[in-house]
Amino acid sequence: MQEKELVIIGGGPAGYTAGLYAARADINAILFERGMPGGQAATTEWLENYPGFPGGIGGIDLAMKMDEQARSFGLEVVTADVEKLERAGEVFIVHTTQGPMQTKAVILATGASPQVLGVKGESKFHGRGVSYCATCDGAFFRDKTVAVVGGGDAAVEEALFLTKFAAKVYLIHRRGELRATKLIQKRAMDNPKIEFLWHSVVEEIVGDQKVEAVKVKQVPSGELQTVAVDGVFIYVGTRANSGLVKDLVQTDERGYIITDEQMATSIPGLFIAGDVRRKPLRQVVTAVADGAIAAMEVEKYLALRE
Ligand SMILES: Cc1cc2nc3c(=O)[nH]c(=O)nc-3n(C[C@H](O)[C@H](O)[C@H](O)COP(=O)(O)OP(=O)(O)OC[C@H]3O[C@@H](n4cnc5c(N)ncnc54)[C@H](O)[C@@H]3O)c2cc1C
Structure with a gap:
């Protein structure tokens, strides 16, 4: 079975930012996305509130730029649906439509879907x-x-x-x-x-x-x-895509995963980022912040294991 240091599940803004930070930290990471890059952001016609783009930016354009930037630092991006996540001792087995993968850490950034x-x-x-x-x-x-x-x-x-x-x-x-x-x-x-x-x-x-x-x-x-x-x-709200870990971690009554400020869960090595997390504001700007924090916490986690 192929082995990685980090598997990122979900290629929305949170996942891509986690991938960017992980790749720049020289972590051997792979990102699985089952659909188009960009998640919900890519289904948004125009974003006016993401800093750095006066006049706004198209959702698809922003998603493509995130993909290009993360890949430019060496992030491996694979189109596959993650079907199951298993804890096996000190590691995780990630079962995907492209086969299984063993990893030391996981960042779940599966976002949310329309209600x-x-x-x-x-x-x-x-x-x-x-x-x-x-x-x-x-x-x-x-x-x-x-x-x-x-x-x-x-x-x-x-x-x-x-x-x-x-x-x-x-x-x-x-x-x-x-x-x-x-x-x-x-x-x-x-x-x-x-x-x-x-x-x-x-x-x-x-x-x-x-x-x-x-x-x-x-x-x-x-x-x-x-x-x-x-x-x-x-457009009557969203529901958390937390099914992969619902038996592993704590969620709120609406299925959003409860983490601490480090994006950590009660499972060592399992971090959560973006809209799938319980949080007060679900936007691109908070998703990317979560992704960055999660990747930096993975770096610390991996260093402690060595
Ligand atoms: C119509 C609309 C308009 C919006 N407008 C704005 C706006 O103007 N400004 C703003 O800041 N935010 C806006 N948002 C919110 C913003 O898009 C989200 O907060 C942001 O995209 C969340 O990023 P994320 O990475 O956490 O999750 P998502 O964007 O939901 O991405 C999650 C990704 O994970 C993938 N995934 C899920 N499960 C699996 C699996 N099992 N295997 C593989 N891949 C998986 C999904 O395919 C998806 O691509 C809008 C959202 C919507 C729906």
Whole structure:
């Protein structure tokens, strides 16, 4: 079996930064990513709050730059899904779709995935009008009508992005005010293509072969209305991708992994970085900080073992 000093699971901002710091510290590391580099950041059309890029930077562009920078210092990046993580005495065995790998330390940076609404029609029409990624699918809705569900930064930012293509964007939110940052809220309120459906929850997504409408319930009145749309973009939060270690470490009630400030867990050699961790702010800037700390802690951990 191949052996490494460090396996990084997940190629989002946290994983790539851990890889960059590990490679520069001369740690023999490998990063496994099951999809596109960049994680959620790569599904974001435009980031305006990552320092160093006045005017902002495209999510895919930022992801590609992170990949290039980490590789330039020698980080090995492999496309594979990590299916199982095992503690075997003092080492870990990482089972991937490319085979197993033995390692002294692991940084889990598997991030988070979109939360589903859990309504009728959502899974049936996923990929046929239901989407969790405006950057990926927005262009399919040129001159069409779409609904965005949610009221946080991600929902409102992506609703604004969709106005570039769609003729009309309904923003469906269960409360009477948004949670999004004030600046983003103002942009949405000022955009004539966006219509807000306040105090509203989606009851069902309906259609024949593809999405044709959403059934929306007013709260608390219970009044139902059917709104004709061609697409539904869902941004109602995220869930932690912590399944690989759920039996090894402590998580909070929502599945986010509890670490200390060194990104360490109760398992020696297992470190956690980024959105999969319990933390007060899930953004690129905090994910990269976690990744850097985790890699530096791995360096200390490996030095102590020698
Ligand atoms: C729509 C949207 C808009 C956003 N806008 C902003 C913004 O403007 N500014 C900002 O700072 N942040 C923004 N964020 C948040 C930001 O994208 C995240 O905080 C950040 O990407 C977290 O990085 P991460 O590396 O922890 O996890 P992720 O980005 O989630 O990356 C985790 C990676 O791990 C991989 N992975 C998971 N499990 C496995 C496995 N078993 N095997 C192999 N690979 C695996 C995934 O494929 C993924 O690529 C936004 C997020 C969304 C969804």
